Amino acid sequence: MNLAEPMGPVWRADASGSGTNPGCRVMAVGSALPAKRVTNSDLEQFLDTSDDWIASRTGIRERRVADPGETLLSLAARAATAALSAAGVEASEVDTIICSSSSPDDTFPSLACRLQAELGCPHGTAFDLQAACSGAIYGLALAQSLIQTGMSRHVLVVAAEIFSRLVDWSDRSTAVLFGDGAGAFLVGGPDSPGSQIVAVDLGADGRGAGALGTLELPIEHRVTPGGPEYTASPRSLGRVVTMNGREVFRFSTKILEQVVLRLADAVGVEPGQISTVVSHQANSRILETAAGRLKFPFERFMTNLDMIGNTSSASIPLALAEGAAAGDCVEGDLICLVAFGAGLTWGGLLLSWGSTAIGIDQGAVP
Ligand SMILES: CC(C)(COP(=O)(O)OP(=O)(O)OC[C@H]1O[C@@H](n2cnc3c(N)ncnc32)[C@H](O)[C@@H]1OP(=O)(O)O)[C@@H](O)C(=O)NCCC(=O)NCCS
Numbered sequence: 001m002n003l004a005e006p007m008g009p010v011w012r013a014d015a016s017g018s019g020t021n022p023g024c025r026v027m028a029v030g031s032a033l034p035a036k037r038v039t040n041s042d043l044e045q046f047l048d049t050s051d052d053w054i055a056s057r058t059g060i061r062e063r064r065v066a067d068p069g070e071t072l073l074s075l076a077a078r079a080a081t082a083a084l085s086a087a088g089v090e091a092s093e094v095d096t097i098i099c100s101s102s103s104p105d106d107t108f109p110s111l112a113c114r115l116q117a118e119l120g121c122p123h124g125t126a127f128d129l130q131a132a133c134s135g136a137i138y139g140l141a142l143a144q145s146l147i148q149t150g151m152s153r154h155v156l157v158v159a160a161e162i163f164s165r166l167v168d169w170s171d172r173s174t175a176v177l178f179g180d181g182a183g184a185f186l187v188g189g190p191d192s193p194g195s196q197i198v199a200v201d202l203g204a205d206g207r208g209a210g211a212l213g214t215l216e217l218p219i220e221h222r223v224t225p226g227g228p229e230y231t232a233s234p235r236s237l238g239r240v241v242t243m244n245g246r247e248v249f250r251f252s253t254k255i256l257e258q259v260v261l262r263l264a265d266a267v268g269v270e271p272g273q274i275s276t277v278v279s280h281q282a283n284s285r286i287l288e289t290a291a292g293r294l295k296f297p298f299e300r301f302m303t304n305l306d307m308i309g310n311t312s313s314a315s316i317p318l319a320l321a322e323g324a325a326a327g328d329c330v331e332g333d334l335i336c337l338v339a340f341g342a343g344l345t346w347g348g349l350l351l352s353w354g355s356t357a358i359g360i361d362q363g364a365v366p
Pocket residue numbers: 048049050053054057058133172173174176177243244245246248249282283285286310340341342
């Protein structure tokens with residue numbers, strides 16, 4: 001089976017930045033992490049694994065893990081507030097909230113509705129979407145459509161994940177990969193300050209649904225012998241991650257390359273004119289392989305997965321906020337965001353970098 005062939009059209013803004021397809025603006029990016037750091041050596045204490053295996057196969061050295069008192073809502077609210085404050089936009093001006101999480105603590109009410117109340121937003125639209133690790137990009141694409149059609153003026157797209165409550169801590173093949181965190185995008189109309197959304201490419205291939213998903217946690221795995229407190233947190237919806245690592249690896253490297261090429265082609269630039277790729281931070285070998293296929297120097301990929309692991313749909317705003325705050329995005333740069341994940345789903349987006357505000361919630365970072 002030849003999985004994950006992109007099919008649909010790539011949406012692109014009018015080159016002039018005006019007309020009927022002007023392209024909305026990403027006004028701000030916000031991010032928030034739990035304070036607790038868990039290193040690979042910490043995992044060696046209760047899992048049959050090693051720092052060397054994890055670092056060499058994935059590039060991950062440590063991840064953040066939520067304390068029992070932290071919730072998905074509290075992480076999401078911190079990232080959203082950071083984005084709003086950075087942009088100088090009041091919560092009362094947000095008329096749509098879209099949340100993405102693959103590690104929800106409830107099926108309903110949605111995280112978005114609870115966040116709306118938490119932030120004090122008026123009674124606009126609020127809903128969750130499920131596109132696994134591609135959720136933030138799907139959310140941005142929806143924000144673009146809602147604003148362009150006049151249904152919204154300011155959209156908050158918030159991706160929040162607590163995978164430490166979704167992994168089976170006795171399964172070394174998945175437990176070492178993930179981390180907790182949240183990121184947020186504030187999107188406004190074409191007249192707003194920020195980075196222009198220039199092109200969008202979304203896709204899914206449900207024939208690959210079996211490659212990455214969840215299973216009910218077997219009773220014998222509900223307590224990890226010798227594990228620290230966080231391994232005993234109640235499981236998200238009582239389920240744990242299951243994955244065919246090799247299949248996911250093959251899909252991810254291929255789709256990452258294809259989405260970058262499709263987006264470049266849609267706007268009529270050479271792939272080499274893309275200044276920076278902010279990919280889903282799954283694992284550094286996936287990013288290195290894709291960079292090699294694209295003939296991009298690896299430095300063109302923004303990465304922070306060594307310090308925070310794979311934070312699923314939160315990973316792109318988390319990486320972009322950190323990189324942009326470090327000065328790695330310059331006015332006029334073409335920045336390519338690319339996500340891929342369970343479903344199988346994927347999504348990419350080109351930004352023409354402008355005055356996007358960056359808000360990093362340092363609150364819980366020691
Ligand atoms: C998960 C991944 C790193 C595994 O790498 P791999 O080279 O394919 O490794 P394998 O699964 O073949 O396992 C190789 C060996 O390492 C072992 N192993 C697996 N996890 C281990 C760990 N954490 N520590 C030590 N050994 C481990 C396996 O048991 C296996 O041992 P065996 O040869 O005795 O059977 C790799 O498949 C991958 O990166 N996949 C994509 C995962 C991903 O990014 N998912 C999220 C996408 S959103």
